[in-house]
């Protein structure tokens with residue numbers, strides 16, 4: 001039997017939605033510029049079949065920068081004494097939503113460090129208020145690991161979706177990125193709990209985080225295949241100067257784009273953002289992400305006064321621009337690349 005070419009592997013992935021570990025390894029090791037373009041074209045075709053040229057926007061509200069965890073890569077880690085901490089009031093958050101609604105957002109993403117100040121009740125009340133003010137909007141939480149009962153309460157209060165990247169599905173690599181007491185098993189368990197409760201669930205990982213190799217990436221894809229998430233968030237790792245990984249290199253935007261395309265082909269209907277991290281290391285990262293198969297962007301709706309303090313990594317895009325200006329220029333840019341921002345909750349298409 002003659003050895004399969006990279007094109008054949010891409011064709012098989014596009015036709016079947018899955019390939020073997022060995023084929024993924026070959027694809028990731030051996031692709032060339034032409035293969036990359038071919039892969040992206042296949043991913044675009046699948047994206048267009050389900051979502052056309054539509055881009056869903058999510059209003060990101062970074063509601064607290066306090067965190068009890070200590071992930072070595074993250075600028076919000078508790079050991080970072082230089083981090084400026086803040087938390088938004090309920091009023092602030094509802095204000096962000098009101099402004100976002102007027103701009104056409106129909107999903108609000110509450111993202112934060114694991115800040116114990118926002119306990120079950122506090123967050124439930126907040127979710128209920130947002131849903132009361134905007135019954136036609138989806139609420140997404142991105143607030144880390146919590147007991148199943150807490151997830152359930154927030155779901156019952158009206159939360160629709162939950163983003164919790166698994167970060168890396170490889171045990172040894174997970175240990176390298178986190179302190180001993182943070183466990184991969186716990187993180188995975190949270191994801192399964194969220195699924196069971198009925199959330200639309202998002203997972204994902206960083207590309208090019210310290211210690212990552214191709215085997216880790218294959219583990220990541222395999223984990224996602226088992227989980228069958230409705231959303232997948234991936235972006236390049238970017239170092240933060242006040243973390244143990246300060247001196248590391250950032251992940252590659254090219255590899256991120258290749259992985260976006262692979263994920264689109266594995267999960268044809270998945271909600272897949274072109275992330276801020278990608279746009280941070282590459283000026284036209286958002287457009288390139290969409291052209292590689294992404295269909296979501298998550299502009300920042302946090303008040304301009306706190307945006308600079310939510311520093312996951314260095315040089316995170318944070319213009320002084322008001323949300324309205326930012327959305328207007330985003331729309332223009334995406335239109336130039338052939339895409340249209342829609343006013344829509346942008347739920348996962350079940351069938």
Ligand code: SAH
Nearest residue numbers: 073074112113143144165236237238312313
């Ligand atoms: N506390 C929440 C939200 C974390 S911030 C949680 O645990 O899910 C959202 C994501 O930013 C993280 O899941 C991580 O993948 C990413 N991130 C953190 N530090 C980063 C860095 N230095 N470079 C790139 N992405 C980073």
